[in-house]
Amino acid sequence: MHKIGIDLGGTKIEGILLDEKYNTIQRKRIETHQENGYDSIVKSIISLINELKAKTGEEASVGICTPGITDANSGLVKNSNTQCLIGMPLKNDIENILGYQIMMENDANCFALSESLLGSAKGYEVVFGVIMGTGIGGGIIINGTLHKGRTNIAGEWGHHTLHPNGNQCYCGKQGCVETYISGPALEKRWLELTGKKESLQPIVQDLSNEKVKQWKEEFLVNFGMALANVIDILDPDVIVLGGGVSNVSFLYDEGKAAVYENVFSDLVKTPILKNKLGDSAGVFGACLLNR
Numbered sequence: 006m007h008k009i010g011i012d013l014g015g016t017k018i019e020g021i022l023l024d025e026k027y028n029t030i031q032r033k034r035i036e037t038h039q040e041n042g043y044d045s046i047v048k049s050i051i052s053l054i055n056e057l058k059a060k061t062g063e064e065a066s067v068g069i070c071t072p073g074i075t076d077a078n079s080g081l082v083k084n085s086n087t088q089c090l091i092g093m094p095l096k097n098d099i100e101n102i103l104g105y106q107i108m109m110e111n112d113a114n115c116f117a118l119s120e121s122l123l124g125s126a127k128g129y130e131v132v133f134g135v136i137m138g139t140g141i142g143g144g145i146i147i148n149g150t151l152h153k154g155r156t157n158i159a160g161e162w163g164h165h166t167l168h169p170n171g172n173q174c175y176c177g178k179q180g181c182v183e184t185y186i187s188g189p190a191l192e193k194r195w196l197e198l199t200g201k202k203e204s205l206q207p208i209v210q211d212l213s214n215e216k217v218k219q220w221k222e223e224f225l226v227n228f229g230m231a232l233a234n235v236i237d238i239l240d241p242d243v244i245v246l247g248g249g250v251s252n253v254s255f256l257y258d259e260g261k262a263a264v265y266e267n268v269f270s271d272l273v274k275t276p277i278l279k280n281k282l283g284d285s286a287g288v289f290g291a292c293l294l295n296r
């Protein structure tokens with residue numbers, strides 16, 4: 006059966022149609038237009054699905070990758086940075102319009118699934134896929150299967166407490182991992198230290214000055230503690246990094262060393278790898294939800 010994957014992002018909605026062998030038949034990107042609200046996003050998704058489906062003469066499965074988690078009990082979207090989705094029964098609404106069942110998972114789970122089956126983590130049994138971007142997410146794949154957990158939150162290391170009484174998080178708690186090593190958190194810390202509003206890419210280009218040293222040291226300590234906690238519990242065979250922050254090259258040598266320092270084992274050799282699929286992990290992961 007052909008597979009349709011939709012990656013619903015804050016600014017773009019991407020759709021892909023694959024054949025049985027995962028060859029790409031059609032790919033299309035449209036604007037999300039969050040400002041037009043929930044109903045307009047649902048309409049855009051439906052028209053994209055129908056357009057892709059029209060390219061194949063047969064039935065196609067549909068998987069959707071979303072920002073935020075769909076609550077296991079209520080079916081409502083929660084913890085999404087695309088705010089108008091919060092509290093909405095997105096999966097249900099789309100199924101009602103299409104008239105058939107679809108699969109839906111959050112972006113970190115789709116990322117982990119695609120990197121595990123088609124990307125950097127191919128061949129590893131237990132995979133922890135990490136998204137470090139606007140938010141911090143994670144997904145666990147065991148022998149090619151997504152481990153969602155009892156309430157769909159398995160792998161959500163972004164809201165572990167790193168520093169009690171630390172930075173305020175949108176989730177209501179203080180000191181969450183996300184408030185220290187997400188893209189916006191790192192840029193905010195840079196602004197506090199230097200008075201300069203800069204994005205991550207130029208910050209990491211010149212790592213020689215004193216201010217950068219402090220910023221980098223804090224980043225490494227937080228990254229090391231946060232991922233070491235994950236390793237202590239899951240002890241995965243590999244960790245794959247994705248999202249904008251995964252482009253910071255020192256995470257793969259100094260970052261890895263900082264993680265190892267904090268793990269409860271002298272034997273730790275867990276590979277920490279950069280993703281292979283880049284921005285395409287979402288659409289492929291969405292397709293792979295139907296296997």
Ligand SMILES: [Zn+2]
Pocket residue numbers: 163164174175176177178181183
């Ligand atoms: Zn939080």
